[in-house]
Amino acid sequence: MKRRPIVVAVLVAGFAGEAPAQDYRVRIDGSAQAVSFRGLQADSIAATQVVASPSGGQQTPDGYAVRCAGGATYCYYFRPGEIQRGLPATTTAHVVMWGLGVTGLSARATGRVLGDLSGSQTWPGMEPAVQLIEGFLEYQRSMLTARAGRQLLTSRLEQLGFDGASLRGHWDDYAIDLGAYGGWGLGQAAALPVGSPALNPLDEWRPRERQILAGVEAGWLHRYADVRGEYRREIDPLDNNIVSERASFSAVSQLRAWHAAAGADVNLAEGHLGSADLSLTFLQPRYALTAGARRYRPYFSLWTLWGAFSPVPYHAVHSSGEWRATGALSLNARAEWYRYQDAGVSTGLVAGLQDHGWRVSAGARMTMGSAWSADATAGLERGPGAAAEFADIALGYAPSQTVSLAVYGGALARPLELRYYDARSRWIGGRGEMQLTSQRRLWGDIAFIGDDRDRPDDAASSMGQVRMRAGFSIAFGSGADRTPLPPARRTPR
Numbered sequence: 088m089k090r091r092p093i094v095v096a097v098l099v100a101g102f103a104g105e106a107p108a109q110d111y112r113v114r115i116d117g118s119a120q121a122v123s124f125r126g127l128q129a130d131s132i133a134a135t136q137v138v139a140s141p142s143g144g145q146q147t148p149d150g151y152a153v154r155c156a157g158g159a160t161y162c163y164y165f166r167p168g169e170i171q172r173g174l175p176a177t178t179t180a181h182v183v184m185w186g187l188g189v190t191g192l193s194a195r196a197t198g199r200v201l202g203d204l205s206g207s208q209t210w211p212g213m214e215p216a217v218q219l220i221e222g223f224l225e226y227q228r229s230m231l232t233a234r235a236g237r238q239l240l241t242s243r244l245e246q247l248g249f250d251g252a253s254l255r256g257h258w259d260d261y262a263i264d265l266g267a268y269g270g271w272g273l274g275q276a277a278a279l280p281v282g283s284p285a286l287n288p289l290d291e292w293r294p295r296e297r298q299i300l301a302g303v304e305a306g307w308l309h310r311y312a313d314v315r316g317e318y319r320r321e322i323d324p325l326d327n328n329i330v331s332e333r334a335s336f337s338a339v340s341q342l343r344a345w346h347a348a349a350g351a352d353v354n355l356a357e358g359h360l361g362s363a364d365l366s367l368t369f370l371q372p373r374y375a376l377t378a379g380a381r382r383y384r385p386y387f388s389l390w391t392l393w394g395a396f397s398p399v400p401y402h403a404v405h406s407s408g409e410w411r412a413t414g415a416l417s418l419n420a421r422a423e424w425y426r427y428q429d430a431g432v433s434t435g436l437v438a439g440l441q442d443h444g445w446r447v448s449a450g451a452r453m454t455m456g457s458a459w460s461a462d463a464t465a466g467l468e469r470g471p472g473a474a475a476e477f478a479d480i481a482l483g484y485a486p487s488q489t490v491s492l493a494v495y496g497g498a499l500a501r502p503l504e505l506r507y508y509d510a511r512s513r514w515i516g517g518r519g520e521m522q523l524t525s526q527r528r529l530w531g532d533i534a535f536i537g538d539d540r541d542r543p544d545d546a547a548s549s550m551g552q553v554r555m556r557a558g559f560s561i562a563f564g565s566g567a568d569r570t571p572l573p574p575a576r577r578t579p580r
Contacts, residue, residue: 109186111564118558119176119204125550127508128168131161142543150545152507167540167548173210177201179220189226196222214285220248220278230257240268242304242317243335243350245386248273249300264306272300272321275388294323294390298330312340321388331388332356344370354386361386362400374410381405399428420449427471444470458485476500489522507542516554526563532556 132147134155140146145153147164155162178200185193197220201213223236235252251270257263274281280297287293302319315337321330337350351363366379384400387393403425411417426443448466455461465478479497496515503509516534523529537551 111182111184112562113183113564114181114560114562115178116180116558116560117176117178118556119174120554120556121172121174122210122554123170123172123550123552125170125548126168127165127546129163130166131163134160134162137162140544146544152542152544152546164546166546170550171207171209172205173203173207174205175201175210175213176204191226191228193225193227194223195225198222215279215283218278230259231255232257238268238270240302243315243337243352244317244319244333245276247275247300248278251300255304262308264304264308266304267302268304269299269301271297273297292390292392294325294330296324298322299324311342312338314338323390328389329356330390333361333386346370352386356389357394360384372411374408376406376408378406379404397430399430401425401427415454416451417453418449418451420447422447425470441471444468446470446475459483460485472504474502474504491520493518507544507546509541511539511541513537526561528560530558 130151132153136148137145137153137155138148140150140152145155145162147153151164151166153162153164179197180199181195181197183193183195187194199218199220201216201218203210203213219237221237221239223234223238226233232255233252234254237248237250238253240247240249249268249270249272251268253266253268255264255266258265272281273279274283274286277283277286279285281294282297298321300319300321302317304315304317306313306315316335318334320332322328323330332355333352334355335350335352337348339348340346346368347366348368349363349365352361353359354361360382362381362383364379364381366377368375368377380403382400382402385393385398387398403423405421405423407419407421409417409419422445424443424445429442446466446468448464450462450464453461460483461481462483463478463480466475468475477497477499479495481493481495483491483493485491494515494517496513498513499511501510514534514536516532518530518532520528520530532555534554535551536554537549539547539549541547
């Protein structure tokens with residue numbers, strides 16, 4: 088496990104170097120970090136051993152607040168867990184090969200290798216150790232593009248991977264794009280099948296087979312507008328029941344100094360509107376102003392348990408602006424107010440629950456000569472059940488095009504309304520980056536972090552740590568810069 092990220096990177100590079108393809112391009116990114124963290128550990132105590140706390144509640148003899156049900160034999164509580172330390176590392180490789188003997192045919196693959204170099208296996212998300220993110224053959228001729236293999240869909244209906252085929256066509260004369268895709272889907276927001284043990288929060292509630300995925304896309308690109316729509320359906324192959332059925336629409340338009348964007352998605356399987364947004368921006372050389380509204384409703388596939396909780400959407404209005412005060416100083420600010428839709432539940436035991444909130448932030452950026460720059464941001468948020476206050480600042484120095492240095496610091500407080508364990512964090516650190524060549528880059532980062540979890544009992548904890556990160560990026564290939572450019576495509580009018 089300790090050598091696996093480096094070994095795979097070398098194998099990928101060696102394979103690309105020996106491949107029979109006429110041309111290829113490889114990019115490898117690697118990083119590792121030293122981290123430590125501590126959570127809460129569940130514990131219990133016999134109800135007969137519970138004592139009264141100074142505030143009139145109940146606690147253990149050593150000072151931990153407990154939760155006791157009426158007549159129960161045991162009471163339950165949380166205590167700070169042991170400090171866990173890890174050295175997670177990841178290597179990602181992206182390979183493109185073309186000139187395979189068939190005009191228009193190319194191969195693309197992106198994969199990553201994960202591992203905890205400390206051997207402790209405490210850092211989450213390290214399994215499986217080898218993951219294929221994308222890997223497909225692409226055939227492109229004239230106005231058609233066909234792909235077969237593992238692909239990622241990126242659209243308004245969120246990113247989703249699948250193993251299958253896709254076909255897309257572009258008609259320049261009519262400024263129209265049409266596409267269709269289908270195959271076996273991967274887990275939501277994951278490069279793994281839904282049945283993978285790594286995606287195991289729901290156990291037997293997960294489908295036993297991968298869903299069958301199919302969808303169509305359409306777009307119209309005009310001189311002043313870009314309009315897109317998509318329909319997607321997922322089916323359980325065991326009983327042919329619908330797992331998900333959704334559609335989306337989006338439009339972007341720009342006319343002189345005005346830029347407008349709008350979009351919405353519909354959950355057809357459940358028969359309700361999902362998320363939607365609308366924004367209008369006014370652009371000028373010295374400033375930009377934006378105002379808009381949005382609706383957010385969380386989405387869950389029909390097989391999940393979360394839909395049974397009937398999540399409600401929230402509606403928000405927001406505005407933001409940026410002003411270039413001078414050639415060296417620019418200021419920005421953003422504000423948003425939101426309200427949750429009535430959930431239709433009784434809260435008689437807890438009166439006066441809040442259903443709305445707001446958030447504001449402001450920042451500035453200054454350049455001092457050709458080498459120095461400074462950024463600062465601060466913000467506040469007040470919402471149902473929690474709040475946030477944060478501020479951060481960074482100072483950068485780039486004495487040349489190959490070296491850049493920065494120091495940064497900040498603080499974050501997250502007080503909670505309905506439960507204990509408020510969090511307060513502070514950090515200060517530095518980062519350096521060296522561009523060895525146009526294709527090779529090294530970087531490193533070190534930060535001193537303090538983290539406090541406030542409670543009125545002995546479950547409060549404080550942990551300071553030094554967090555170190557380092558990484559590299561390297562790219563190489565054959566003939567990439569010598570290959571002629573493809574024929575120009577006429578701009579739609």
